[in-house]
Ligand SMILES: *[C@@H]1O[C@H](CO)[C@@H](O)[C@H](O)[C@H]1NC(C)=O
C-alpha cells in the first residue's frame with residue numbers, strides 16, 4: 830500500500846536516484862535535523878497502541894493515513910492494536926489517531942494526534958517498532974512500553 834507507492838515513485842524519479850547516489854550515510858530531511866538513513870528506514874515499521882488506562886476503562890482508537898483508514902477499534906485494558914507499513918522516500922509517512930475513553934464520572938476524554946510521522950519519529954522516538962502506551966495522563970511513546978516518554982496529554986501537546 831503505502832510502501833508500494835513510495836517505491837514506484839522512487840524508481841520513476843531520476844532526480845531522486847541521483848540524490849540517493851550522491852548522498853552519503855546521512856541527510857537532512859527537515860528542521861528535525863540530520864538523520865542517519867539506512868536500510869532499516871525502508872523496512873516494515875510496526876506501530877503498537879496499548880490501552881494502559883486502568884483495568885476498568887476501555888479505549889477506542891481510530892487511526893488513518895492519507896491513503897488508509899485503519900478503522901475503529903475498542904481495546905480493553907492491556908489490549909493492543911497495531912499496524913505495519915513502509916516509510917516512503919520523502920520522509921512524509923504520516924498516521925494520525927483519534928482516541929477516546931470515559932472517566933469514572935462518565936465524562937468523555939478525547940484527543941487526536943499524529944501517531945507516526947517519519948520526520949518526527951524515525952531513529953528519534955523508535956525505529957522498526959514504535960510503542961504507544963495510552964495512560965490516564967496522556968500518550969507515552971518510545972522504543973518499548975516501559976521507556977516511553979510523555980508526548981501528549983489529553984488536553985495539550987507537550988512536544
Ligand atoms: C474496577 O471495577 C471494580 C468493580 O466495579 C472495582 O472494584 C475496582 O476498584 C475498579 N478498579 C479500578 C482501578 O477502578
Ligand SMILES: *[C@@H]1O[C@H](CO)[C@@H](O)[C@H](O)[C@H]1NC(C)=O
Pocket residue numbers: 972973975976
Ligand atoms: C526499552 O527501550 C530503552 C530505550 O531504547 C532501552 O534502554 C531499554 O533497554 C528497553 N527495555 C526493554 C525491556 O527492552
